[in-house]
Amino acid sequence: KTVYILNGPNLNLLGKRQPDIYGHETLQDVEVACSKLVEAAGLSLRFLQSNAEHQLIDWIHEAREGACGLIINPAAYTHTSIAILDALNACDIPVFEVHISNVHKREEFRHQSYVSMRADGVIAGCGTQGYELALSRLIRLLG
Ligand code: DQA
Numbered sequence: 658k659t660v661y662i663l664n665g666p667n668l669n670l671l672g673k674r675q676p677d678i679y680g681h682e683t684l685q686d687v688e689v690a691c692s693k694l695v696e697a698a699g700l701s702l703r704f705l706q707s708n709a710e711h712q713l714i715d716w717i718h719e720a721r722e723g724a725c726g727l728i729i730n731p732a733a734y735t736h737t738s739i740a741i742l743d744a745l746n747a748c749d750i751p752v753f754e755v756h757i758s759n760v761h762k763r764e765e766f767r768h769q770s771y772v773s774m775r776a777d778g779v780i781a782g783c784g785t786q787g788y789e790l791a792l793s794r795l796i797r798l799l800g
Contacts, residue, residue, distance in 0.1 A: 660695055660795065661720040662688075662788065663713055664706035665732030671757075671785075679757050682785045691788055698796045700725065710734055710741065717744040726751045726795040728788065735760070735770045742771040751798055753791040756781040 664684060667674060672683035688704040695702040703724070707713055713734065720727045727750055734741050735756070745752055752775055759782025760767040773779055778794055780787040 658699075658725040658799070659701045659703055659723060660792070661716065661724045661727045662691055662702065662704045662792075663716055663720075663727065663729040663731075664704075665713060665730060665734045666708040668730060668732055669706050669708070680784050687785050687788050690785075691792055694789060694792045694796065698799075700796070700799075710738060714740055714744045717741070717748060720750065721748045724750055725799055726753075728753045728755055728791045728795065729772065730755045730757070730788075731772050735772050736766055737771070739771055742775055745772065745775040751777050751795055753777060753795060754779045755787045755791050757784055757787060758782060 668684055671679055671687070672681055684706055691704060692702055705716055713731070717727070727748065729752065731738065731741055731754070754770065754772045754776035761781065778791065780790050783790055
């Protein structure tokens with residue numbers, strides 16, 4: 658059984674980009690922490706990042722076929738992408754949405770999330786730990 662963790666645009670710069678908002682941990686640090694949790698649960702992990710909307714959609718289609726759950730930080734596409742919402746609506750697996758920052762405390766345009774219309778749960782403002790929190794919820798659900 659495989660868990661997909663998808664990351665949207667600019668998250669490749671995590672740790673370097675606006676560290677006051679997103680912290681100093683890199684996406685690779687996040688991947689290491691998530692791998693440990695996933696392996697301990699006897700599952701396997703596909704941890705992916707893309708700056709391209711179509712690539713994220715192709716991975717959601719892949720997850721639809723073979724994953725037991727999906728965690729996504731769609732980054733700025735959260736607030737714009739009906740196409741990502743549609744792709745997630747075509748999936749029957751549990752879906753969790755993660756934001757490193759508390760989007761509700763930030764600019765008005767970050768308050769709207771298309772992905773939240775499909776997500777089974779949303780974690781925002783818990784830093785990169787949000788990925789681990791979403792994972793532990795997913796693992797409990799799959800339990
Ligand atoms: C983000 C919040 C988004 O509004 C922003 O565009 C990002 C990252 C977060 O993890 O806090 O790129 O999804």
